[in-house]
Amino acid sequence: MTGQPATTRDNAAEAVAALEQGASAEQDKLAALLxxxxxxxxxxxxDRHSLTRLTGGASQxxxxxxxxxxxxxxxxxxxRRLPEDAPLLDNAIGPECEAAAxxxxxxxxVPVPAVRHVLVPSDGLGRGxxxxxxxxxxxxxxxxxDPAFSEVRPRLAAECGAILARLHQADMRSVAGLPHLPPRAKLERLRMLYRRLAFRRPVFEAAFxxxxxxxxxxxxxxxxxLVHGDFRLGNLIIDTNGVAAVLDWEMAHVGDPAEDLGWLTVNSWRFGNRSLPVGGLGTEADLLAGYIREGGVEIAPADLAFWRIFGSLNWGIGCIEMSLPQGSDVLPSIERAMIGRRSxxxxxxxxxxxxVLQ
Incomplete structure (x- = not known):
């Protein structure tokens, strides 16, 4: 009986060593091209020693x-790269379009990380x-x-509104290939995904x-x-001065500006602070005041409610999709199962x- 735990530990150690060896080989290959x-x-x-893969990123x-x-x-x-054999997520734009957005x-x-180079085929690194x-x-x-953000926290909801107002006034003519997704098109895309899953939930049917x-x-x-498509905590870099950068533009599209504001108020993105609808940080009044002050158009409460319900439906269906088998190249994981539970x-x-709307 005492031999089994040792064998298990040996197998685990070998698996970790194999993963580390594979990661090192990938890092060396990337450095040689970079x-x-x-x-x-x-x-x-x-600086080859500085090359580190960051966590996150479902496709890139x-x-x-x-x-x-x-x-x-x-x-x-x-x-940020999409390997040559990796597919884009549903609704995601290509990296070239993302860089242009x-x-x-x-x-x-809008505060964003400045793009310094867009990959071309001769770079040998895929797209990105x-x-x-x-x-x-x-x-x-x-x-x-965190106490480090105590001074800036009360201002973040209004600042997010101001940033979104600037984004929604951006000139889109230089961004070729952005999909045009007005509300009805967004709803039909989501309905098609829902039907593909062959999963039926009465609450989701009522939401549709x-x-x-x-x-x-x-x-x-x-x-x-120009709509970001995933503007929320987790995709914002915050420092002690406020919003330092907006990240993850792969869902950008042309659409209804109210979509970004409604998505930011979805309960899932309040991370437990239910009483503060804007990312668990502030009120809708703060968000809309910042939006209007920076030149944004008037957004009706009914439109915010539409996009908040759409956002919860979209997230719920996405959770179910995440929990289902994804193909031979994606291993089952506890993380994916846990996300599926959140539907x-x-x-x-x-x-x-x-x-509330009854």
Whole structure:
């Protein structure tokens, strides 16, 4: 009986060693391709020891590294790449379009990491881009609770509104290939995904009916805008001065500007602070005041409610999709199963919203 635990430990150690060896080989291969690219792009010489894969990213990889220029000044960058054999997520735009959307947002005054190089086939790294690395915090619970952010926290909801107002006034003409997804198109895409899953939930069915019956109507002052598509805590870098950068633009599209504001108020993105609808940080009044002050158009409470219910439905269906088998190249994991369980939380959020609107 005493031999089994030792065997188990040996097997685990061998598995860890194999993973570390594979990661090291991947790092060496990447460094060999990245070094000459940085020279060509005049970004400096790669510090190979600094090359580190970042966590997160369902389809794209993110690698942090440091490069030194001719004056020996060290700068931090992030390589965001889609390997050649990796598929894009549903609704995700390509990295080239993502980089163009980031550039358009930057010109409009949105804080974003500056894109320094967009990959081309001859780089040998797949599709993607290199951007400057911005320091700060992304973990929601720390932003909500850490004393370091106590002074800036009360201002964040209004600041998010102001940033979204600038984004929604951005010139989109330089961003080729952005999908145009008005409310009805977004709803139909989500319905198609739901039917593909062959999963039926009465609450989700009720949400689809309510959304169909309460589609936003736009007046002449509220046309389509550049929409981030996933603007929330977790995709924002916060420092002691406020929002330092907006990340993860792969869901960007042309659509209803109210979508970004409604998504930010979904209960799942309050991370336990239910009483503060804007990311668990502030009120809708703060968010909309910042939005209007920066030139955003008037957003009706009914439109915010539409996108909040849509957001909970979208997240709930996404949780179910995450828990299902994803193909031979994706291993089952406890994390994916745990996310699948959260679909029930989205159902409760939908019911809460619908009861308020009765």
């Amino acid at each position: 070094s000459p690219l940085l020279e060509r792009a005049r970004l400096g010489a790669l 990889q993110s690698w942090a590294f440091v490069a030194a220029d001719a004056a020996a000044e060290r700068r931090a960058y992030v390589l 980031i550039a358009a947002a930057k010109r409009a005054g 881009f290199i951007s400057e690395r911005v320091e700060g915090e992304t973990i929601p619970r720390r932003i909500q609770r 009916r309510w959304l169909e019956d309460n589609m936003p109507t736009h007046d002449a002052t509220r046309g389509p805008a 029930s939380e989205a159902e409760i959020d939908i019911l809460d919203e619908l009861l």
